[in-house]
Amino acid sequence: MATSDATVPGPGGTLDPKEKRKVLAGTMVGTTIEWYDFFIYAQAAGLVLAPLFLAPLSDANPAVAQVLSFATIGISFLFRPLGAIVAGHLGDRFGRKRILVFTLVLMGVATCAIGLLPTYAQIGVAAPILLILMRVIQGFSAGGEWGGAALMSVEHAPVNKRGYFGAYPQIGVPCGMILATFVVWVITTVIGPEAFLEWGWRIPFLLSFLLIIIGHLIRKTVEESPVFKVMQQRRAKSSAPLGRLFKKNTKEVVLSALIFVANNAAGYLVIAFLATYASRPVEEMGLGMDRGPILLATTLASFGWLISTLYGGWISDRIGRVRTFQIGYVLLAAWAVPMWFMVDTANIYMYFLGVFVFTLTFGLSYGPQSALYAEMFPAEVRYSGVSIGYALGAILGGAFAAMIAEMLLTSFGASWTIGVYIIGLSVVSFVAVSLVNKNIQGVDLHAEEEADPVPGK
Numbered sequence: 001m002a003t004s005d006a007t008v009p010g011p012g013g014t015l016d017p018k019e020k021r022k023v024l025a026g027t028m029v030g031t032t033i034e035w036y037d038f039f040i041y042a043q044a045a046g047l048v049l050a051p052l053f054l055a056p057l058s059d060a061n062p063a064v065a066q067v068l069s070f071a072t073i074g075i076s077f078l079f080r081p082l083g084a085i086v087a088g089h090l091g092d093r094f095g096r097k098r099i100l101v102f103t104l105v106l107m108g109v110a111t112c113a114i115g116l117l118p119t120y121a122q123i124g125v126a127a128p129i130l131l132i133l134m135r136v137i138q139g140f141s142a143g144g145e146w147g148g149a150a151l152m153s154v155e156h157a158p159v160n161k162r163g164y165f166g167a168y169p170q171i172g173v174p175c176g177m178i179l180a181t182f183v184v185w186v187i188t189t190v191i192g193p194e195a196f197l198e199w200g201w202r203i204p205f206l207l208s209f210l211l212i213i214i215g216h217l218i219r220k221t222v223e224e225s226p227v228f229k230v231m232q233q234r235r236a237k238s239s240a241p242l243g244r245l246f247k248k249n250t251k252e253v254v255l256s257a258l259i260f261v262a263n264n265a266a267g268y269l270v271i272a273f274l275a276t277y278a279s280r281p282v283e284e285m286g287l288g289m290d291r292g293p294i295l296l297a298t299t300l301a302s303f304g305w306l307i308s309t310l311y312g313g314w315i316s317d318r319i320g321r322v323r324t325f326q327i328g329y330v331l332l333a334a335w336a337v338p339m340w341f342m343v344d345t346a347n348i349y350m351y352f353l354g355v356f357v358f359t360l361t362f363g364l365s366y367g368p369q370s371a372l373y374a375e376m377f378p379a380e381v382r383y384s385g386v387s388i389g390y391a392l393g394a395i396l397g398g399a400f401a402a403m404i405a406e407m408l409l410t411s412f413g414a415s416w417t418i419g420v421y422i423i424g425l426s427v428v429s430f431v432a433v434s435l436v437n438k439n440i441q442g443v444d445l446h447a448e449e450e451a452d453p454v455p456g457k
Contacts, residue, residue, distance in 0.1 A: 023156045024168045027149040030104055031172025032179065033211040037111035038076075038142055039180035039271050040204045041135070045069045046276030046402070047184070047291075048201045053128045055120040062284060063410060066276075070403040073272055075132055076139030077391075077399030083140035084147060084387035085242065099148050099383075103141040108212035110137035115205025147387030150370035157371075159442055160317055163324075166370030167313025173366070174305035174359070177271055181302065183207065185295035193291060245381040245388070252376045256389025257396060258432035259325065259372075262425035263365045264397030266332060267305075269418065270359060272402040274298060277415070278343065278351060285409055287346040297348055301355035308363025316368035321441055325372070325433040328364025333426035335361055337419035344415055365429070372433075375440045382445075397425065 050069040051058045058065035087099045114134045120127045149169035157165030183204045191200045245253070278294045280286030316324040335358055342354030370386075377385035405418045
């Protein structure tokens with residue numbers, strides 16, 4: 001039963017300001033590092049991985065090689081549900097904090113390993129096989145990361161600030177995007193495109209090692225989720241949380257997945273596709289713009305994503321999460337086609353403006369996500385539910401968004417058709433979020449479900 005924000009004391013209300021800052025910093029920094037790792041790969045897939053790891057195909061048919069390079073982004077998404085299932089199960093039983101640290105380290109190790117991989121020219125077909133293996137590990141760890149970070153923030157929040165607190169792990173995504181794109185831009189500018197293709201592409205991956213250390217130290221200072229502590233005190237941990245999740249909360253898992261598809265697909269167009277499309281030669285169905293300015297413009301445009309995500313979380317506490325999502329998806333659909341006409345001018349300022357406005361539309365359907373998902377699931381299966389729903393939404397939305405965009409461009413020769421694709425997904429996500437019970441906002445996150453009846457009694 002939903003409760004009033006004004007009358008129910010949230011667990012976060014017992015925290016002092018210093019501890020609250022630790023929680024917000026820990027969830028934001030951790031997700032920033034995780035998504036830096038993920039986005040560095042997405043940037044590299046668009047810029048350099050095809051000629052390095054798919055050399056024979058890249059020489060024979062660059063367009064097909066680029067499609068396959070984008071497809072490797074999606075491979076890791078297929079393993080996110082497995083990571084979500086494992087991390088969600090362990091997080092529901094043993095605590096959010098331990099799993100967050102584990103997934104952070106696992107992601108970083110895989111990312112550093114990619115920076116050390118030999119190329120096709122050095123070891124032949126073993127090179128793409130090892131690359132895909134590292135992507136699988138990245139996907140597994142990312143599947144468990146988001147749910148833990150989201151719940152650590154929301155479960156620490158006062159009831160009337162869940163949306164705002166929950167926006168902090170969300171802004172880790174645009175922060176990771178900004179950091180990844182900025183690092184690639186700096187390295188490309190300093191050493192030049194040729195050196196970047198030859199060896200400089202490895203540097204962003206290897207830098208992940210330093211970020212892991214920073215993130216680990218910050219997350220160690222954060223207390224375990226108060227809701228999980230209450231569950232321990234009540235001995236409410238389920239012996240089979242996954243079985244309970246799919247027995248009683250299948251609808252919520254499906255809805256949470258569909259709610260995310262449009263936002264995730266649009267985000268991955270900015271992350272992996274737009275800079276590649278704008279900077280490659282015209283004869284390869286690109287715009288022929290200089291890569292350095294494009295990377296910088298994409299970095300700066302991503303600040304729109306960061307700003308609107310914080311705002312989306314904040315405003316959802318005031319006007320409702322469902323309504324905030326609905327407004328966000330209407331705006332995303334409205335701008336999905338016009339943006340491409342601005343980008344296609346091949347003017348750097350028009351490119352920046354078009355992408356900046358595009359990212360502004362993301363936040364209203366991303367900032368409130370942590371809080372909405374946390375309120376959709378009971379505490380006993382919450383980690384599993386939000387993680388699996390998020391992972392499935394990422395597969396349906398972002399996993400192959402860049403590849404689909406490339407195929408649409410190749411098939412129709414018009415970039416605006418990619419906008420139509422985003423409009424279609426926005427309709428799906430709008431309908432899904434509209435089916436969520438609006439009365440769950442402010443629900444008691446400590447509440448337990450009734451126990452299953454014991455056979456024979």
